[in-house]
Amino acid sequence: MASEDAMSKTTGESAVSTIVNLAEEAKLASEGVKAPSHALLSICKSLIAGGVAGGVSRSAVAPLERLKILLQVQNPHSIKYNGTIQGLKYIWRTEGIRGMFKGNGTNCARIVPNSAVKFFSYEQASNGILWLHRRQSGNEEAQLTPLLRLGAGACAGIIAMSATYPMDMVRGRLTVQTENSPRQYRGIFHALSTVFREEGPRALYRGWLPSVIGVIPYVGLNFAVYESLKDWLIQTKPFGLAENSELSVTTRLACGAAAGTVGQTVAYPLDVIRRRMQMVGWKDASSVLTADGKSKAPLEYTGMVDAFRKTVRHEGFGALYKGLVPNSVKVVPSIAIAFVTYEVVKDVLGVEMRISD
Template identity: 45%
Template structure:
């Protein structure tokens, strides 16, 4: 009764297939597995796009708060320091209008499609392969094993999507009153590759990988541990019967737990990305994750590692809750629940 529609993919229709003979079942199995994989990729992509779009304004405020200390005078893009979520939202709206609240979201959605699809697909695939290797039911994994599988899924998703994430950070801090350095996603990628080198698009991926692996690992482990417990408590026997509120609740808890552990790495990742960007004015050059960590702690204190965490909590709980809820609903819609 656990996650990811395993009855449909691995064993639910096995009785009828076995009865009709192994000759027919053998060639059909790879086709069925491929078809299911495409459905998982689709469900993951849709879940990511829907969840991130709901909190785009909070994401922009978070990024601006994270990098404003690198701006000249410690002031942000609009020449004003934002200390609260509400202040940031008001400042963006008054300076750039409602459209400004969603600046960079197009890039975010484009980035999140491969990111989220890869994440859900790799976790689903690894869970199945691991289950078969261990000779166990595909869902018979403990929280520690789920943590490792989720971490691997997180690493894969970063490698696939990092260049788009890098560009999103640059686009988000372009102010309305400054001459735009980039006109869009493609232009930004081309300009960065031409002026700073192709590998610049992967600058800062080390802290991103280090941060995302435990983040996604804790996220998936928490969700897929809480979900069967909650289903049992409320008498839900299959994923097809899973109520929306339950997947939202489990997803929210999973998001909060993961964010608490991984946030400092997210902040360091943004700092790496802003180096060398005209307007960010960073004089310090971070040569390594350890160096960046020491510099932030020395100049801003331990609290500096959690700068912008408040708006991120407000964003991450609903975004992860919506992500898992939409994925579960897409599984029902696509017939893999």
């Protein structure tokens, strides 16, 4: 009997052990199935949040965005736009409400995927850099420094810029053209196909180098300043701005505004050069028409350095900052709205991780 009891006990324990093992294996298998699905859903939500943030922020400042480009590329011998207020009034008087938002559809078609890729790339790059930082330092509690955030932001900016650059190129041309321009692009895809056919595939990436060089300090500083400023406010809690380790929407908007101001001031000359290089080869651009409507031969640039040299020689150093005022007025709310919209949409969609985490 004792032997039978022992065998029965052993058999029972074996059965229980087998059932437990099977249950654990089933649980692991279930988690294995759910994990990729959950990860994919989280990625989609993050991309949606970034896209919405880009579309909302850019549409809010579309008139200023168009004026900035017009100021950057206008012919110095035929000045039409003398400043922010005068420029906006001139566009309103000559082109109406549609003129204020000309090119915004193309702009949003570019900025939505650009913003989605940028925010998502920043999250992934910051996670990867933080992992390497903790391994190298041997400190599992180490956090991202402002310099590391700058690196993560630079990586995100380069990836997003490269992925959507042809859209930015044709957006610039659609924004500049007027009813008096002999060449009329009918839309995004018509512009893309026309440039590709008449100027070659390389034309779609004309000005890419100064764009990439400019995006490193621009996007890098945007993320670094925004995240570092938020961390500082949460840790020090000056003037009671941070309550329970949370910042109000107004305070986060202020952080975004500061980040945008710093980033665009440093990178702005490269943005001017990029825009001018994009116009090379487009002899029907409105910026190369004189006041009487006659065509004036535009400057040709052999590269980024040549564009810098010719711009400064023919128009002075100040030409590198043409359109800075409307761009500053545009960037302050645009970057602020983008950061805050991104975090709010992620909260609404139920994404656990914010860019600060």
